[in-house]
Amino acid sequence: MKIVTAAEMREIDRATSERFDVHSLTLMENAGASVADFVLSHYSSARRIVVICGRGNNGGDGFVAxxxxxxxxxxxxxxxxxxxxxxxxxxxxxxxxxxVPVMAVHSSEEWKTERVQLTLHADLYVDAILGTGFKPPVSGLYAEAIATLNASTTPVVAVDIPSGADADVMGHQTGAVARANAIVTFTVPRPAHVFGELTDGPTYVAPIGSPDEAITSSLGLNVITAKDIAPLVAPRVPDAHKGSFGHVLILGGSVGKAGAAAMAGIAALRVGAGLSTVATAKSVLPTVAGFHPEVMTEPLEETDAGTISTRALERVGKLVEGKTVLAVGPGISHYPDTTEFVRKVVANHHTPIVLDADGLNAFANHATELNGSERPLILTPHPGEMARLIGSTSTAVQHDRLNIARTFAREHQLILVLKGHRTLIAQPDGTVWVNTTGNPGMATGGTGDILTGMIAGFIAQNPERILDAVLAAVHLHGLAGDVARETVGEHSLVATDLLKDLREAFRRARERAMQKLVRI
Incomplete structure (x- = not known):
């Protein structure tokens, strides 16, 4: 789903009316109806509802609701x-x-009167004061109303955007901004909906009548939704067999890090890959094989440190034959000979490759060797690994995530998955997708290995839809983490909890893809 600026949203509304003959009153009616439907489905027990309206179109949406x-x-x-x-x-x-009767309030002083304050007693507030066309700061009566909302414990549903927020800001908002327990916006989101931390609750996008042809944006930004990945999580055809869903080969594991390769191997199967093989240092193989009987294993020549050796390159060349996708890096270590092994594997093979962990670190000071123009290449760095690839610091990466991801993907013609809060997926043409699932509980060892296996598993099933496969894996990875948080909490969450909760993540993704309101 595209992300647009506030100005572009105004142009979309104008084009919808002028070019596609959808009256602006129809758009407003549909917007207000969507808010009302959301309230009825999510706050059904609320009996008394106070709708606070400004004098602009956001207020008009509120009148309809x-x-x-x-x-x-x-x-x-x-x-x-x-x-x-x-x-x-x-x-x-x-x-x-x-x-119904409308109470008109004309000033800050009138707002503070007992008459008005008694009227505000409610089970739910609908904030229809200011929309995405507003530019801060907010002052006077509107600021007083926002302060009242923020001081109250009554749930608030924001119409379009929490009042006072700047829709084009990707970071921290300044000035008075209304709190919101949920947001219902329209057509497509603006940057603040995705990056702005405007609510701890859900944000939904309601289609209100604008055709796809009217929705254009110069940002080159999209947000992943369940609808975007629906075809990849749909039920399978009855006559499918394991050969229908590809074969993943994972190169990884070393003494002390066998679990990383094993988790990647089983994660590929958990998202639907037909077969998964982990090729690892031979002394580590019994440990890897002991984790999951469904994952096949292959022994590779190893170094004295118990890591994969360059002597294994010939054997790997044979193993790659017939495989759909290759994942390199989980637990592989940064031992010098192993680092050379990684770079030669990436250089020598034209099978789609997912590169993670120390597989990425092998290209510190060698990033020019990374080029996805000859075969799909997917990198999955966290900020520290990204910093090593570009010779920078993780702090600098975090301060400019979007530009760094976009530039690297474009220069190296690959797909870059820059992990973190609001994981970014940058395409070779510079288009970037943003993922909104996931939580801080996933900041624990092994979750990246799970993601690597999931990406490889989805690519194995969808080799002609590489980008879609990556988007599905990233979105479901975060969603599984969100499901896990509900049962074990953020502090106790460990990587293998995601494997247990993938089934529910798939179910929720399918369910959300069928809903009219799109959750972002």
């Missing part, structure tokens, strides 16, 4: 932060249809 909620039997109070005579255009039209 109020009418719809009233029609469904809710006790609705509309509070207008303006004189009704100030309303214009579509907002004025929707105000005329509000079927």
């Amino acid at each position: 109020a009418r719809r909620l009233h029609q469904r039997g809710k006790h609705v109070q509309v509070v207008l932060l303006a004189d009704p005579a100030e309303l214009r255009g579509d907002a004025r039209e929707m105000f005329s249809k509000v079927p």
Whole structure:
């Protein structure tokens, strides 16, 4: 799903009306109806609902939501932060249809009166004060209303965006911004919806009538949704067999790090790969084989340190034959001879390659050797590994994640998965996808190995849809982490919890893909 600026969103609305003959009143009606439907499904027990409206189109959406909620039997109070005579255009039209009394508040002083404060007692607030067209700072009456929302413990559903937020800001918001327990925005998200930490709850995007042809953006940014990955998690055809879903070969493991390769191997199977083989240093093989009987193993020549040796290159050449995808790096170590082995494997083979962990570190000071133009190459660095690839620091990477990911992917013609909060997936053409699933509990050893196996497993099943496979793996990886957090919490979460909860992650992704409102 595309991410657009506030100005681009205005142009989308204009084009929808002028070029595609969808009246602006229809867009507003659909927007308000979506908010009402969300409230009815997610806050069904709320009996008294206060809808606080500004004088612009965001307020117009609120008027529609109020009418719809009233029609469904809710006790609705509309509070207008303006004189009704100030309303214009579509907002004025929707105000005329509000079927309940409206309390108009004209000043900060009036807002503080007992009459108004008593009216605000509610089970739920709907924040329809300011939308994504607003530019901070907010002041006066609107600021007072926002302060009241923030001081209250009553749940708040934001219409379009929490009032006071700058829709184009990708980082920390400044000034007065209303808190929100949930957000319902429209058509496509703006940068703040994805990067802005505007709510601890869900953000949903409601389609309100704009056709895909009207949705254009100069940002080159997309957010992964369940709808984007739906074809890759759909039920299988009845006559499928293991050969239908590819064969993953994982090169990794060393003395003390056998678990990393084993986790990658089973993760590939857990997302649906037909076969998974781990090729590892021969002294480590019994340990790797002991984790999961479903994962096949192959012994490789090793160094004195118990790591894979360059003497294994010929054997690996034979093992790669017939494999759909190659994953290199989990637990492989940075022993000098092993580092040389990694670089030669990447240089010599044209099978799609997923490169992670010390497989990435092998290219510190050798990043020019990384080129995905001859075969798909997927890199999955965390900020520290990314820093080593570009000769920088993890702090510098974190300060400029988007540009660094985009530039590296474009220069090296590969897919770069820059892990972290809001993992970025950068394409060779510079387009970037943002993942919103996942949580801090996943900041624990082994989750990256699980992701490597998942990416390889999805590529094995979808070799002609490499990007889609990566998107699906990243999204479900984070979603499995979110499921795990619900049962074990963030502090106790370990990497293999993700494997246990992939089944539920798949189920939720399928369910969300079927819903009208799109969760981001």
